[in-house]
Amino acid sequence: MHIISITCLALVAFATADFPVEVKAPAPDARNDDTAYRVPEDIDPIHYVVEITPYFEVEGNKEAFTFDGIVTLTFRALSNLNTFVIQENVREIVSVSLTTENGVAVNVASHERVREYQFLRVNLAAGNTLTNLATYRLTVVYIGNINETPLSRGVFRGNYVGDDGRVHWYAATHLQPTHSRQAFPSLDEPGFKSTFDIIINRPANYGETYANMHLVSSTPIGNRVREVFQRTPRMSAYLISFHISEDFTVLADNNDIVRPYRILGRPNARGQGEYALEVGPPLTSWLSDYFNIDYYNMEPNIKNDQIASPYWASGATENWGLVTYRELRLLYEEGETNAVDKLSIATITAHELAHKWFGNLITCRWWDNVWINEGFASYFEYFAMDGVDKSLELESQFNIMYLQSALSSDQTVSTRALQHTVNSPAQVTGHFTGISYTKGASLLLMLKHLVSENTFKKALNYFLIDRGYNNAFPVDLYNAFRRAVGEDGFTTVEIGSFMQTWVDEIGYPVLTANINMETGEIALTQERFFISASVNTTDQTWPIPLTYTSGNSPNWDNLQASQVMSTRTDTIRKNPGHEWVIFNLQQKKYVPCQLRRAQLGNDCECLKPRL
Structure with missing residues (x-):
């Protein structure tokens, strides 16, 4: 009997992205009152x-x-x-x-x-x-x-x-x-x-x-x-x-009175706003089409100005009608701006424009769910710009820049859930961290491939229409997905419970697969992954969409989950026969995979991890 053991766990990549640096969670308020800094409603x-x-x-x-x-x-x-x-x-x-x-x-x-x-x-x-x-x-x-x-x-x-x-x-x-x-x-x-x-x-x-x-x-x-x-x-x-x-002035202007878009800055930066103008209007149109809500119909005579500030505390901020950027993140000077910074102009513009829908049109009710604002903006930072310019290969870069960053942050004992109680201004600021951005975006990627992109788009439209010009709780998003998947006949899993688990639970699972090559039986086990081997595991479980392919009939593009594993252990079957098996195709799920050898004979085939 040939047994192959496959374990899905995090691959840590050393990469940078333009979201705030992960910081230690602020200490709880000494008075143990989660609403001490909140005003009465x-x-x-x-x-x-x-x-x-x-x-x-x-x-x-x-x-x-x-x-x-x-x-x-x-x-x-x-x-x-x-x-x-x-x-x-x-x-x-x-x-x-x-x-x-x-x-x-x-x-x-x-x-x-x-x-x-x-x-x-x-x-x-x-x-x-x-x-x-x-x-x-x-x-x-x-x-x-x-x-x-x-x-x-x-x-x-x-x-x-x-x-x-x-x-x-x-x-x-x-x-x-x-x-x-x-x-x-x-x-x-x-x-x-x-x-x-x-x-x-x-x-x-x-x-x-x-x-x-x-x-x-x-x-x-x-x-x-x-x-x-x-x-x-x-x-x-x-x-x-x-x-x-x-004397700040207009550096670049599309001269469209119906769908205006301008780049503003100091006058001695003239000529440096053209690239931002090149990407901004197509991004606005792409996002308007994707959500089926036109930005320029959100408010009569609405502006879409982007202003470059020599001094700024973050990459950019999504103020409605007047987005403010650090100069490095908006201005491009031929012969001076490097390729990485030029790319960040595109992706950060996409991030801030996505906020017009997720953050401005609808806003998280309180900062404990800032991922509703920042997770969506981070997701579309890559996928909206990818929709506008495929040559940048941003869909592939998402895995390195955001998914791997999320896994790296989320593998420690001190990590936090996407929904995380905050109280004081210092605690609120501490929640604007990588988890809210990267894990939120990675959850959306997994969700899109679980329900299909058409259903995903429909659910987002329902959410934006239902909660437009208002605040939103996660349950509002869950209900929009329930409505969309119900209409489209998706019955693989109760989608609201699926989403709530990933939002409320801390960390992420490691999936171990023990494969009997003679019978084709695959015994699956999940447990929470910790980077430290000295930490005891927990009894947490997550609903895990399963995708896999094998050596005898490889198909890397079938990203539709064969089923959702919601228990600690489960068993699935493949065709009997000795072959390699890979789970989590293209790393579209928040359970990235690494293969390792088990105790095998000399005739075993096994794909080695490329670290």
Whole structure:
């Protein structure tokens, strides 16, 4: 009897991708309260008017690199309230006032700044109560900081040296994930959505401000210009963006008034936006077609600007209508930019544009499920760009850059599940890690090949339509897939349970196959894989889609799972006969394979792993 043992486990590849570096999980909050930093859900934002007056130098009693702010939040009370809370992390609160929808004053007894949790608590005077489902307007006058570096997020300052040899300043925003509260007091959680009117009172000697939406009016007032922008779509506060500069300009423009696409940057970067313009519009069209939701129909007169910032804290950020990139990730200079950085311009553009649907149109309800935003964007970073330009071979590179990176991060005791409880701003930031990006994307690849691409596309469309301009929980995604697979007759596995297991479970399985060549019986066993041999295994199980081929009849392209293994052990059969067997074809499942020799005779055939 010839027995071959095959074990599926991780192949660690040393590769880099443009997602945040894996960091150690922050320590749990000492008070053991998973919602300590969350605001109560007793008011619902409807609309903000945000007015910003920046100071780049001392003006009277105004300090340099500060700004005056006025925010008016229209909200609906969701219960009878004598006090309510929003979030703020500004320099100073000057005043707080409250009116009814009709402008009748509501007496505010006091406001408290709870600095530990970045709360602004508004207490009503005795005899005053917000009425359930009534609408009110809260106005906060405040002073904010234009922070020294983008690492502080919020509103920050940057500069560059112009062709005139002079230092030119600009102020920009980087509000993801918990920093809109630095730009304006707000309900600064992704699940709260509303529309926004942005008003900027810029210095008269500065150039036109760029923001999420088109400029509606520009009015000189003394030494300033008052700029009013078109109302945004209904979106989360962290997606607000504005860029105030002396002379940033349009570097490249497709000159299409119906489907506009522009590259913005410092004026001495002219000629460096052409490659980004070459890839951006086709990517927008490809994604619009794939999701069957046209980007340019999401909001009347919507923009699609991409701006290059000399200073930026990440690769790029998906602000609706004004995506901001680190210069290296958007600008291409012939003879200076290397091939790897040129490729990253394409893939990061695809990532950020995919966010228009996954992150902007729908948004995770809370950051414990940031993979809903980042997993999808990371998946389409490769597969959307592959759809636009096959010559880049990005479908093949996905396995090296993302799948292997996910497996490497997910093989330790300290890894986390895709859905992972976070509380404080530090914990939220720590969840923007490789697992949310790479494992999320790898799960989607496995899911696509399990249900077929047509069903996959249909489910995504259902999800986006059902939760558009709203927040989403994982169950909303599961239900969209249940609907799609039900219509398409997929019955291999209960798809919602399949997805939930992969989202909720920590780590991933190693699959061992013991093959009886004489009978063709293949005995399968799964257990969690740990990189450390000293760690005891767990009793976890996953639903594993099985694909394999063998030496007597090799077929590397049949990626449809023959079955889904949901138990710790299972048995399948092949045709009797001595031959090699390979599981997990093309590594499309989150159980990559390595073969190893068992105790075999000299006449055994076995494929050696190529490490």
